[in-house]
Amino acid sequence: MNTKAFASQADLVEKQVSFTRLSENAYAYTAEGDPNTGVIVGDDAVMVLDTQATPVMAQDVIRRIREVTDKPIKYVVLSHYHAVRVLGASAYQPEHIIASRDTHDLIVERGEQDKASEIGRFPRLFRNVESVPAGLTWPTITFTGRMSIWLGRLEVQLIQLGRGHTKGDTVAWLPEQKILFSGDLVEFDATPYAGDAYFQDWPKTLDNIAALQPNALVPGRGAALTTPEQVQAGLQGTRDFISDVWTNVKAGVDAGKTLNAVYKDTYAALKPKYGHWVIFDHCMPFDVTRCYDEATQHADPRIWTAERDRQMWETLEG
Template sequence: MAKAKLLWVLICVCWFWGAHADEAPLKAVQLADRVWFVQGQAALGSVANRNFISNAGFVVTDDGVVVVDALGSPALAKELLAEIRRITPQPVRYVIATHYHADHIYGLQAFKDAGATVLAHTEAREYLNSDTAQKRLEASRVELFPWIDDKTRLVPADRWLEEKETRLRVGSFDFVIGHVGPAHTVEDVVVYVPQLGVLFSGDLFFRGRIPYVGQADSRLWIASLNRMMQYQPKLVIPGHGPSSSEPMADMTMTRDYLLYLRKTMGEAARNLEPFEDAYARADWSAFEKMPLFRVANHMNAYNTYLLMEQQTEP
């Protein structure tokens, strides 16, 4: 009986270790004066990585902390709050959601419970109130349990932004919240802090990995990247991947990838070439070594092919 019980304990320990083997520690890294961020894994969300696949950043002012994006689960957001408290006694005043994708917003409730004010663009309300958002949450409660469970809820903004540009003053810093969507999503915003030269780009800029295009209109996305470049930031914190101290070159890479998708898939669509033939013929060598290429590129190309069937200009 004792041996059987010991065996069962060993099995449970091995299962737990295996199930959580991919967990990445959530550790805030200082990038510049007052500026910190945590970096998620370059992977799809899973139980093993706790849906820690996106980034979040924050700025410590003399009148509180401003956080950009809230991570992919309440547990992760609580860890981020603990990191912030380790760094500063200042309270979190605001959380700005760059867009309402699950890996960026499931942590909002932890910040809301801690007294923060949530800001997001008003275009996100359509998705937030849709069956799609609810069904995604229900699926996540199964696929990402226990990190996403019945207590996880969708959190609306306390302040819905409607202007093309909103300026938020906290302490001695300005936070310029620019609506640059529709691009990756219709509600995309970026956050620029001119006194620090730092730009939080959300998912408009994926450094060091293939972006997820989804149903986005890549022509509008490219236009949004061009607008982001006008800020001429010294440092960019993207929605995924490492931060960039050479943001103009890195943003150009994302733009070039989208342009290449439009060029190759646009030619195929205009010539009525079957998608799979066009995909096999395309030269992906400039991008194929990047993380998530095999996971995302085929889908990105197919969605671009469908889009280009509807658009006459590349």
């Protein structure tokens, strides 16, 4: 008898939305551990970072943007390829959708499968999924490494600081104000999803974020971090979680244990420290499975399909 509902299908509680002003240019749309959206208001245009999961959900972001500015929303930036981050893009009617070349390549390789997988896992995060246009969300501009977008005199740097949550992760950095939008490279009081991660690279990427010395940071999930001390706590919490998963899984692999045994051991080891974080039970099977892959024979993440999701869940939680 399977006691745990598959993934987050039983998660039906609506979250309270906050729209936090970090500076005269930077805002954070957050919802108690649901996926965040960043907003940058420049001299002549608005940039949105991560779109929400459907166009209907994106309308709430647009409503809040319109409470602070009437400037056109010209740019949408995708911090990475996951459906929950990109499928709301059409609502903003942007002139350009920007992503790293690595993110573009992941959309080509696995966008369709990932979309079906994510919608099946997390129905509440895809409210009004019928409002998503047919097909995938495609960038109109891609870059490698780093690029700057100028919103009038305001510079927004889009930077790949290393692999972590995915191989295509992009952060947005306001160098003059030292404000960073991290996407899912950093979470705060929310469990990192690592089903498409690079466990051995992620801590170094977090070090690269820390080296920028942000005064404020908008994580992928969780409240906006508005002081250097809070930023440090967010980075440390994410780093500790990723390191703890890797350490426990690697020990199990080295001892010749099966995925099932490694999962049970790792879950038990991490539950006391992280069990109160949002979506802990949802993420752990995916995180441990990917980590086990990386520690054994799969340097790169395997593609998740709706069927693979179900098989994995049955194996670990059935």
